[in-house]
Each structure stands twice: as structure tokens, then as C-alpha cells.
Amino acid sequence: MANGAHNKAILEPLFRAMQDFEAPQVQSLLKELMAHDAVAHMCLPFNDVTGPTALYETCYQPLLRAMPDLERRDFIMMSSPSSEGQEWVGCAGHYVGTFVAPWLDIPPTGHMTHIRLHEFYRFEKGKIVEIQAIWDIPEVMLQARAWPLAPSLGWEGFIPSPASQDGLRIEDKFEGQGQANADLVIDMLQHLIRHPAEGGPEVMQLERFWHPRMNWYGPGGIGTARGIAGFRNWHQIPFLKAMPDRGQQTQGVASHLFGEGQYVAVTGWPNMRQTLTRDGWLGIAPAGQEVSLRSLDFWRVERGLIRENWVLIDLLDVYRQLGIDVFARLREFNKAHSVTHITPSV
Numbered sequence: 001m002a003n004g005a006h007n008k009a010i011l012e013p014l015f016r017a018m019q020d021f022e023a024p025q026v027q028s029l030l031k032e033l034m035a036h037d038a039v040a041h042m043c044l045p046f047n048d049v050t051g052p053t054a055l056y057e058t059c060y061q062p063l064l065r066a067m068p069d070l071e072r073r074d075f076i077m078m079s080s081p082s083s084e085g086q087e088w089v090g091c092a093g094h095y096v097g098t099f100v101a102p103w104l105d106i107p108p109t110g111h112m113t114h115i116r117l118h119e120f121y122r123f124e125k126g127k128i129v130e131i132q133a134i135w136d137i138p139e140v141m142l143q144a145r146a147w148p149l150a151p152s153l154g155w156e157g158f159i160p161s162p163a164s165q166d167g168l169r170i171e172d173k174f175e176g177q178g179q180a181n182a183d184l185v186i187d188m189l190q191h192l193i194r195h196p197a198e199g200g201p202e203v204m205q206l207e208r209f210w211h212p213r214m215n216w217y218g219p220g221g222i223g224t225a226r227g228i229a230g231f232r233n234w235h236q237i238p239f240l241k242a243m244p245d246r247g248q249q250t251q252g253v254a255s256h257l258f259g260e261g262q263y264v265a266v267t268g269w270p271n272m273r274q275t276l277t278r279d280g281w282l283g284i285a286p287a288g289q290e291v292s293l294r295s296l297d298f299w300r301v302e303r304g305l306i307r308e309n310w311v312l313i314d315l316l317d318v319y320r321q322l323g324i325d326v327f328a329r330l331r332e333f334n335k336a337h338s339v340t341h342i343t344p345s346v
Helices: 003-019 024-031 052-066 137-143 176-194 227-242 315-321 324-335
Strands: 034-042 048-050 071-081 089-096 112-124 127-135 210-217 225-228 257-258 265-268 272-276 289-293 293-304 303-311
Touching: 003 071, 003 089, 003 112, 024 034, 024 052, 048 052, 052 112, 052 137, 071 257, 071 265, 089 257, 089 265, 089 293, 112 137, 112 293, 127 293, 137 315, 176 257, 176 265, 176 293, 176 303, 210 227, 225 324, 265 289, 289 315, 315 324
Parallel strands: 034 127, 210 303
Antiparallel strands: 034 048, 071 089, 089 112, 112 127, 210 225, 257 265, 265 293, 272 289, 293 303
8 A cells, every 4th residue: 555545544543533523532543643742733823732632632622612513524635745755645624513602712603614624644654743734713703703804805605525526535547647737736836926027917827727617715714716717806816916926935935745636735834925015915904024824725637727726824824924813803893792602492
């Protein structure tokens, strides 16, 4: 069994235990699978936690209190060595549960609530030694009608699994398929950073890389866009207008990109750095300040074109770098909301 398939198999018992979230088994498996000093790079407000016990107590335990019927639903699980030879497993899916108690000062709704997850696990000798993970916390604020900042330009809602319905059965159908698709994504990314330094939107050659019916699934706070026009209007134009030096600063960033079958993934903590010099993105004023972005992405390639792209950015960390405490703003917002425990009657 190749290392990629072997590492996926190692994770499967943990994810099965999370399907109905059997807390003792989850804790036991985390201790079994993680190196004792493994670092989990988690999104804000969790930040870095070391070791399986801290990961459970800091991240999972409070979420389980807020959603006692918590379950995990993966829709992508892929693995292949990165260009540096590191062994990564990338997963995308949702945590789902009935939101009955406050979580991170977000008021409960009493309804089913979903949290998109993008999680990457790095293995050495069969053990998890590093995790990079973003949970879409702004998405939960939006469902609770408690997002305290600028509205999304894109559509907000439950993000679907791949249209091909094969995200949990990924394998190279011919030798080099994953690498060929990774090369396609790398070529696309290199063309993206040609604009605006080398010309107008035409230098990006979007139609060369993207399917005309593409879906770009952005994080809560940005939203989802369909088609090249939707992608440009609801994400790319505001993003590039505000930070035209995108892709020009590489110091202090790292990306680990790999492909398997028709899927490609990238992880990095952070993997982008640019300067917010103009208005137009997320309602943020031009601060003239450099910000780093943690972005964990998946692409699905169909007949040589990118058909779907799942993107999570740690937006709360971007706001933090600019001196905006989203959680403090949320607490102000909550003065008009109930944040008590909800017990639905039967």
C-alpha cells in the first residue's frame, strides 16, 4: 500500500468515531494517532495547540458542548507526497449538529448548523506530526444572524460535495494523473499573479484554465460564486483591487501542493502575503498594511479544466492583523441576542 493510501487508512477510524462523535473514542484515537508533541495549527481563535489532549480540550470539547449531537461528514479525502516529499492527507467536509449552547460567544439557534472544515494532516512514520486546519467560524455567525461585519458579496449557504461524488474514492486512474492536474493548477496560479503587474485581466487567461460552469466555494464572509463572471465579480475583482501586490511577496510563506486523481490540494501556514493598499475587500479601509493569509484549498479538474474550487481563508486572523477583534464586535452585537442554552421541547 502506497504511503498516501496507508495514511488515509490510519485516519479513517478517527473520522468514523467522529461521525456520531463518540467522545471517549475520539480522545483515545487522537492520542494513538498523533505524536505527543504534534502541533495543530488551528484557525483563530484557537491558534496553535500542541498534543492530542490540548487539541481535544481546546477545540472539540467546547464544540461538542454547543452541539451535543455533533457529527463529522467528509466529502474529500486525498493524499500524495508534496513537491518537498512531505506526506500530507487533505480533508474537506462539515461538522454538523443542533446548535443549542453558545460557542465562541456565538448565540445558539436551536437548529441544525454546519461548519465547513478544511484539515490537513502531515505524517511521519505513520504518525501525525502536524495539522493545519480552518473551520469556517464566520459561516456559523452568519447562520446565527450574528455576523458583525460587512456582508458577503457571494452567495452563502451549505457548500456541496463534488458534483462527481467521488471525493472519498480518489485515486490516479493513470500514472501521473495527479501530478498532471497539480501542474495545471500551478500554471493557473502563475498566470493569476501576472495581473495587474503585467497587464489587464486577459493576462490571467481564465478561460484557459476554468470550466465555464465552474463553482468557487469561498468562506463565510466572501461567499460562493458561479462561473468566471461570478468569480471575478464576487471575489477576484475586490481582492485584487485591494491588494494588487498579490503573489509578489514570498518571504515567510510556504505552500505544500499535491495532486491525486482529478483533485489538487494546497496547504500552508501562511501561504500568501500581500499589502492592503486600496479599498474594496470585505469592507476594510485601505490600511497600507501587509497581511498574511492562511488559505487551505481543493480543486477538482474535469477534462482539463477546473470545475470546482473549495477555498477556506482564516478571515478572522486577517481582521486580527488589521486590529479588528471580530469576537469583541460579536459580543457587542450579542447585546440584542439571547446567548442562553436552548432546550427544544418534545
